[in-house]
Amino acid sequence: MGHAANHKALIWKVFGILSVITIVEVALGIVKPDFLFTTQFLGTSLLNLLFLILTIVKAYYIVWYFMHIADEKKNFKYSIVIPLLILIPYLATLLIIEGGYVHEVLAPYINWNY
Amino acid sequence: MGANIADQSEGKAWDGGSAQPMGASYGKMMMWFFIVSDALTFSGFLAAYGLTRFKFIDVWPIADEVFTHFPFMHGAHAPMYYVALMTFILIFSSVTMVLAVDAGHNMNKKKVTFYMFLTIIGGIIFVGSQAWEWKNFIQGSYGAVQLKDGKIVQFAENGHQIALADFVQAQPKEEVTHTRHNGLWFESGDEVPSFTVEEVVASFKANPHVDLRIEKIDPVTKKKIIVSREEGLKFLEQAARVVEGANLEVNEYGSSQFADFFFFITGFHGFHVFSGIVLNIIIFFNVIIGTYEKRGHYEMVEKVGLYWHFVDLVWVFVFTFFYLV
Numbered sequence: 001m002g003h004a005a006n007h008k009a010l011i012w013k014v015f016g017i018l019s020v021i022t023i024v025e026v027a028l029g030i031v032k033p034d035f036l037f038t039t040q041f042l043g044t045s046l047l048n049l050l051f052l053i054l055t056i057v058k059a060y061y062i063v064w065y066f067m068h069i070a071d072e073k074k075n076f077k078y079s080i081v082i083p084l085l086i087l088i089p090y091l092a093t094l095l096i097i098e099g100g101y102v103h104e105v106l107a108p109y110i111n112w113n114y
Numbered sequence: 115m116g117a118n119i120a121d122q123s124e125g126k127a128w129d130g131g132s133a134q135p136m137g138a139s140y141g142k143m144m145m146w147f148f149i150v151s152d153a154l155t156f157s158g159f160l161a162a163y164g165l166t167r168f169k170f171i172d173v174w175p176i177a178d179e180v181f182t183h184f185p186f187m188h189g190a191h192a193p194m195y196y197v198a199l200m201t202f203i204l205i206f207s208s209v210t211m212v213l214a215v216d217a218g219h220n221m222n223k224k225k226v227t228f229y230m231f232l233t234i235i236g237g238i239i240f241v242g243s244q245a246w247e248w249k250n251f252i253q254g255s256y257g258a259v260q261l262k263d264g265k266i267v268q269f270a271e272n273g274h275q276i277a278l279a280d281f282v283q284a285q286p287k288e289e290v291t292h293t294r295h296n297g298l299w300f301e302s303g304d305e306v307p308s309f310t311v312e313e314v315v316a317s318f319k320a321n322p323h324v325d326l327r328i329e330k331i332d333p334v335t336k337k338k339i340i341v342s343r344e345e346g347l348k349f350l351e352q353a354a355r356v357v358e359g360a361n362l363e364v365n366e367y368g369s370s371q372f373a374d375f376f377f378f379i380t381g382f383h384g385f386h387v388f389s390g391i392v393l394n395i396i397i398f399f400n401v402i403i404g405t406y407e408k409r410g411h412y413e414m415v416e417k418v419g420l421y422w423h424f425v426d427l428v429w430v431f432v433f434t435f436f437y438l439v
Contacts, residue, residue: 011209011213022202023198026195029438038334043168044439048439051438055430055433058430059431063423066211072137072138079136080147080149084153084154091157092157092164096165098165103169103170103172112328114349114351114352
């Protein structure tokens with residue numbers, strides 16, 4: 001029974017963490033602190049990178065504790081997580097670099113003076 | 115016969131053998147691998163959104179100017195509160211799902227039933243909220259003018275965007291939208307916007323306080339540029355039509371591709387939520403009639419739970435890329 005109680009406490013703790021992160025994200029999105037919003041780093045603002053990190057932290061908590069991947073055998077766990085960790089950043093990086101390049105080529109041809 | 119055997123062996127060994135590869139039952143492993151492939155599908159969509167956004171990085175609509183509605187608060191400017199609420203609803207329904215799985219491990223039928231019920235309700239509320247969000251986006255809030263080359267221009271006063279209805283004087287006119295009610299032979303007609311281009315241009319000329327706001331974003335302030343009155347008049351010489359709301363072809367908030375991706379990705383996610391609700395309902399009734407009690411374990415609740423958490427996981431990313439970033 002003690003084990004079951006622990007499980008429940010963990011679920012509520014994870015819910016607390018996810019809620020706090022969401023509240024922080026929304027607050028930052030509304031306030032948009034100048035320093036974070038205007039400082040450019042890696043082609044986007046620090047604020048956007050912070051959002052990305054917070055999102056990945058949320059994803060980690062959902063997959064590890066809600067989907068219980070932490071309890072699976074090691075080889076099963078990694079056969080799920082590692083392909084995603086390799087393929088998704090790979091695809092996203094290539095496409096975003098390509099998007100930036102298309103913008104550089106295309107933007108000068110758009111007329112804003114009438 | 116085969117189906118019976120699969121039922122008997124679930125959670126123990128795979129058909130025809132005693133080994134259980136990677137320590138997972140067949141159903142659970144396949145659910146996980148489905149989730150892997152579905153995750154890659156969604157990443158493809160979101161990465162395509164990223165490409166398009168970086169392609170039009172200097173003219174992309176600003177999300178907190180688009181999604182500003184909150185139920186029962188008409189005209190209130192409430193960016194993101196509503197979608198944050200939706201996120202909470204979905205996270206909370208994930209929590210009740212996990213509690214149902216946990217109760218299943220303890221073979222507590224009553225609690226599984228209760229928590230499954232809460233999960234279904236949470237899912238239905240989420241899909242309803244999504245529909246409301248779509249409705250607001252489709253109807254639009256300000257109205258804009260599209261130029262001949264496809265650019266969207268909006269209107270502002272004292273630096274804040276204003277709606278067409280705030281300054282345009284409409285002339286009485288004959289033309290109305292053709293609907294099914296006013297014809298024996300219904301052929302769908304184009305929707306007639308509230309104002310004509312001529313009325314908008316004339317009102318813009320008559321109101322010296324009204325400024326024109328173009329799609330381009332100022333790289334320093336990261337706000338949409340408001341041009342001078344003289345430039346604004348030159349822009350309006352190119353005016354082609356009045357745009358109200360968003361659809362797959364045109365979008366009053368700016369790039370039509372923003373609307374395309376919004377409808378496609380949130381629609382695809384919403385469809386996942388809908389399927390999740392249907393699966394949850396099926397499992398819910400199975401719990402009630404005691405299928406899993408007889409089987410001796412509640413692994414089906416766990417499997418459908420995996421799918422439900424996955425839907426929540428995707429929403430976390432959609433929320434970030436459509437509303438925050």
